Amino acid sequence: MELFVSHAGADRAWAEWVAWELTDAGHTVELDAWHWAAGDNFIAKMNDALAGGARMVALLSEAYFEPSRFTTEEWTAVLAAKEQLVPLRIDATAPLPLFRALLAPALYGLPEAEARTVLLRAVAGAPGRPGSRPPFPTNAGRLRTSGPRLPGSLPPVWNIPLRNPGFMGRDGMLVRLREALTAAGGRPVTVHALNGRGGLGKTQLAIEYAHRFSGEYELAWWINAEDPALVPDQLAALAVKTGAAQPDTPPTEACQALTEELRTRARWLLVFDNAEEPAALAPHLPGGPGHVLITSRNPRWLTYAKPLDVDVFARDESTALLHTRVPTLNRPDADRLAQELDDLPLALAQAAAVLADGMTLAQYRDLFTSHTAQIMDEGQPEDYPVSLAAQIRLSSNRLATSHPGAWLLLQACALLAPEPFPLHSCTQPVADPPPELADLLGHPLAARKALRVLARLGLARAQDGTVQLHRLTQAVLRDQLTDEQRTRAQHAAETLLDAAAPTGTDDPATWPAWAALIPHLLAVDPAALTTESGQGAARDACWYLLDRANTATALPRLEHLYHVWAQQYGPDHEATLWTATYLARAYDDTGDHAGARDLDQDILRRRRHEFGDDHPDTLASAHNLAIRLASLGEVEAARDLGQDTLERRRRILGEDIPDTLSSASNLAGDLITLGETEAARDLAQDTLQRGRRVLGDDHPATLFSAHNLAIALAALGETEAARDLAEDTLERRRRVLGDDHPSTLSTARVLATLTSHTPGP
Known part of the structure; x- marks a missing residue:
């Protein structure tokens, strides 16, 4: 090996172009993306390359000098060993002081032929005086090879949307996407689907990929795929552009001609943006040695494509976006705001636009808490078709019309926790469920269909029989509910909890179900629980936590339940008394034995008055009071009350x-x-x-x-x-x-x- 190409991940297109041109010129080149397998030790491979006497071609850019890049290890090792370094600038970033003494020719901003000449001269070094007179320069150009063009140059067939100058982050995702698309190595068409809920920037990611790697393609075509009926006309236009069809060719024939044309071409890219239904798009996916990229909110592409999940920004990407667009926002405030917005790119972009327009951070936070849907309708960035609130509103309105059961399920989950809700556990009988939910809970196939619809619209994640809403989606949906819708959603949420809650917490077999249900039972509004079973499930969740010594969570929740139900129903209501019973146990577990004793004494007095001495609920209160007396050291009194309670329970139960x-x-x-x-x-x-x-x-x-x-x-x-x-x-x-x-x-x-x-x- 003669040359080792060192580059940042974001500059892979440049690295591939440089490596190709050097190889084409007769040099032996090593490039990580071409020659290193997944799992290889990066440092060891780099050391082997440099120890073997290879010269390092360093592609200098802004990304190259980021402190976290491995490229720092590469060039510092070369400089320390006084090995020969060939630095080349691929953007206008000023090199570090160590590089400024070195001649670093620029490749960026040049025509491709001139950039190729600069590259080869830099690698060849000083040529010295030739032995004969050089010929007079001519304009004869070099014939194109099958390799990549100069990065940034556009292919002759191109309709990709304009590049977003404000695009930030996603370097790792772009590199992974490039590696995934090129892994096929010329075999039949590689189809990948960028999927994820709305607001993640899937379309912008696809646009950035097409521009960043434009030099790798001779054809790149964008198809708006939201309406499958409009796809054939867009493919027919591409057929005309390539010469495979005439302008008056019927769309069906033009598409067939395009398919045949693409089978004979290499280095092409088709992007199907915002596709919803895999089966509807499948007939339009071509074959041949090219790349197909799909963006979709629907995760179910495995039959037709390799899914690539697009997630929220990494925190440093979120804070960088906020700080760049709102320079007055300091880093701690940016970090906190990014956390509140869950690092969702669209929400971050909207917040940045609102703050840059003069709203203070305190005002924004206040509106975000009190009027989520309203603030998420503001600051719509130009690179997104609609705001986050509008996106959720449009999708949920479609859902309300097409699938009322899934719509009610979505509304109910908006009132629960953002963790996955175990819909598959809703097997307990429930009195008077909403008709739309009754159809889902009683029929697994109907439930599966509802989950599929929610996932396809990007409103929820459905996996292994669970349904999960993103926290921001929940907040916007809650804020968009009318009073009537909220009442129905509360009833539906209680139905889900009733149907999923096991009976009692003592049986170990029920503990996995309780663990999955706990976040939702802690999140639900106590005032919205109107059935005995729903209230019991909320209490039992706290008992489950107490059994696991998690009093820090259980105690304040029980105090809240007790306060709400005492105000709502009065001190003698069963919901209040049973909650007081659980609360006394929580006091006892935290060392407040006197408080627990006083509460249990009051409960026992009320139940004896209401039910008499031998009622099972009275005996339960007596049993609990005996435990509290023992905790206080009043063991003889505890023994006497315990003995009396045992005798009564043996006789009655x-x-x-x-x-x-x-x-x-x-x-x-x-x-x-x-x-x-x-x-x-x-x-x-x-x-x-x-x-x-x-x-x-x-x-x-x-x-x-x-x-x-x-x-x-x-x-x-x-x-x-x-x-x-x-x-x-x-x-x-x-x-x-x-x-x-x-x-x-x-x-x-x-x-x-x-x-x-x-x-x-």
């Missing part, structure tokens, strides 16, 4: 009911604390046997009984049996609850104590 077993386990713990170890051992043993039979060996309630029994056995001197039981319980708790769960750690401490007191051999 039965001995093997989970609530009865729970009272028995707690009473066994109180007996251990009071030193009544034989009674505690007998009760814990009986409770464990019943729990294993009724609930199973791994149920958390069964493991609680086993934990208490191990302590009682140890207190009675049955150390070996206590240790064996504690070891088994710890292993099961680790597997079921996790290593860091408070119950797991409690058993681990018991086992550590038993092990430390076990006599050695």
